[in-house]
Amino acid sequence: MALWGGRFEKGVDQFTQEFGASLEVDKNMAQQDVAGSRAHARMLARQGIISDADQQAIDRGLADIAQQIADGTFPWDVNDEDVHMAVESRLTAQIGQPGARLHTGRSRNDQVATDIRLLAKDLTAQLMRGNVELRRTFVDCAERYLGVVLPGYTHLQHAQPVLLSHHLLAYYWMFQRDYVRLEAALKAADANPLGAAALAGTTYPLDRAYTTELLGFDHAIPNSLDAVSDRDYLLDLEYACSVSMMHLSRLCEEIVLWSSTEFGFITLSDSYSTGSSIMPQKKNPDFAELTRGKTGRVYGDLMALLTTMKSLPLAYNKDLQECKEGPLDAVRTLSDCMEIASGMLETMTVHEDVMLAQAQRGFTSATDVADYLAKKGMPFREAHAVVGQLVLYCEKHHKGLEDLTPAEFKAASDLFEDDVARDLDPAGIANARNTYGGTGSEAVRQQLAEARQSLQADEAALAPEK
Template sequence: MALWSGRFTEGADAFTQRFGASLPVDQKMYAQDIAGSKAHGAMLAAQGIIGEEDAAAIACGLDGILADIEAGALAFDVQESEDVHMAIEAELTARIGDAGARLHTGRSRNDQVATDMRLYAKQRATDLMAANVALREALIAQAEEHFDVILPGYTHLQHAQPVLFSHHLLAYVWMLTRDFERLAAARAAADRSPLGAAALAGTTYPLDRHATAAALGFAAPIPNSLDAVSDRDFLLDLIYACSVSCLHLSRLCEEIILWSTAEFGFITLSDAYSTGSSIMPQKKNPDFAELIRGKSGRVVGDLMALMMTLKSLPLAYNKDLQEDKEGAMDAADTLEDCYVCAAGMIATMTVHPEAMMAQAQKGYLAATDVADYLAKKGLPFRRAHEVVGRLVLRCEQQGCDLEDLALADFQAESDLFEADIASCLNLEAIVAARTTYGGTGHAAVREQLTEVKASLAADHTRL
């Protein structure tokens, strides 16, 4: 029987009951719904609104329902209950009688569902923060294990300058560090209690909203009842944080896919994170990296869907808001799975330093340092740039690299070149010379590692 059956002479038919039901989605929040109901029931008794015996029966009944759900002994039917809130209340009333029917005093499903979603968002944000930390640990471990490895750095996907492989990996660690902050901000945004706002205007019962907020671990109650039941900004924050992190994972996986090709050969993925072909026996495909890259579109779609749902809703609650849950849950679940998969993939991949160095020796990666050599001798950099451009052209015409040119070839373009130009053509020296803060030089990357590990340790304490 519907909660509003007194007003209606007919019930919903099977199709509209199914169409309007959110139970298949929101039943994931059974633990949050039970926690909110226990806090509400205890507060009602403390305020003298219901009796202590009723409150005790409610708490005991809810504990029994929670235990049965988690043991798989209790399942809900969409034809019987529209959502998890109705399902649990109906089950409670069936078990304990009128005491269960008193639980909803001073409460609406509007503030109830908002409370559940905020509790759920806080928990999922915390879960994602933990998975984020684990992925950063995997990247840092590979960066430390292969600290001295050099690979070509790219712009426009063209060889640009040599960099340390550890420096390259740490760029993703910093992206993920910012993602952690966005997830933490989403958790903080959800950390306010709507419980007690009722349908939209508050209630005439003497509820203690501060007590229920504290009991549920919220920082404070939301001060405006209209905002309390209609706000979903915290879900936008959560899905946005998930979307940005998925974009970062997509970028990382794109490079893993490229690096694992025969053309690059920089890494070999573990068999556990690869698949084969149904027709080509030789294939080893980076399917899981591709899936992470592909799933980013789903999560961004979840963000767009909720934004469009919210864009023109009048205050306060509207049934449209039932559509807030599936996308948020999908985004959080998808990102968590992607974090776990990426961490395993990174931790188990085999790095091939010789292949990286072989590529770093192609594409005139020393060109910028040769230009700097001339600039340090007084030639304006723009002229130095032009001189080195002519040297690169000479190399292309002769089919060689800069390090293959004789000193006479250099001096033919500028008499500022001396024998010490050879030191500007050594890749190890080129990398090591980048000592500025944030650069790719060994000393700078060691400093960066110290910072990133300190940030990681600090984030551990915030979980």
């Protein structure tokens, strides 16, 4: 009979029992369940609600169960509805009557809320470490390719030359913001619901501050109804995962483009490519494409939980059982995709000559030519029009700006002199932009220093306390 079966005359139908069970998903938070139970038992003994002898027996039994779970030897019973029942049943079978006292002053409602919050904290910390590793890869690659120039794009059209390092660091800052979002999700999860019981608290003299301390939570949740029904922190986690996957998808779209024959900017390592079953020449960026595709499933995880939560009255409802699979899937997917992205970046071959050649095409020096005229005294809007006419002239005569003779420049404006050619070199154009945040080499070195500093600060914050 189920642990809650005393009120029922008939056993649960096999199908409905299977339909309502969550054991397979719950196994992911088995260690958190044990940790919460050990803290609860210590508090009960400290408050004189159970004896010290019972608490010690419970603690030894739960420690043994934790080891069994870690070793993979725990005897999961398919008849157990969830991890709470599985652990409690095993504990009672091992130590007898003291195990039956563990649930005093507690409900599965506050128990599962505690487990999920502990799990969410662990999962978020895991993602934060993965985020730091990925950002380290961006910084390392930015330093490695500091002198490489490629065309910058707007509307996927050649715009202005930029340093590859600058391009890569744009992603660094995206993922740095993702780290901040993960920090916020961790803070949101860092609250203790244990002691809220089913929904209204309990008549037992529980010390919620003590379990808060034992479990490493920041504070106890002040409202018992909110404590058992809140899953906002999971939404925060899934949102953080969704934004990070969006950033990975943008990166992977560029990897797909850059590795194509049309671009030819990079060649992916064989370890991060696949072939074709029919076309022998193919080298496909499958893992970049898969990462791009998996973004949708993480978005789906977020939307599923938002939809589950949208109409729930207070307090606990069985719908909340559906809140666990999504975050687990989102975290696992993001963690895997960050590792894939880091591997692709670390092992790719960059074709610097191709990037530089492309940086010279598409009139990427046009803005600098207009600036040349503006620095000679011509209003920028007039300079813009003059260079626009020059571009039109070049298109009609199948030339680039760099192909024009001094006479052709002079025909467009008397302000042009022979030194205009100095403003047509892609590397010079890129490196000249040294305002803060620009693509010039000096600005990028400053940006790299700031990125290193922020990375080291986050690494230090994640380091285990000695």
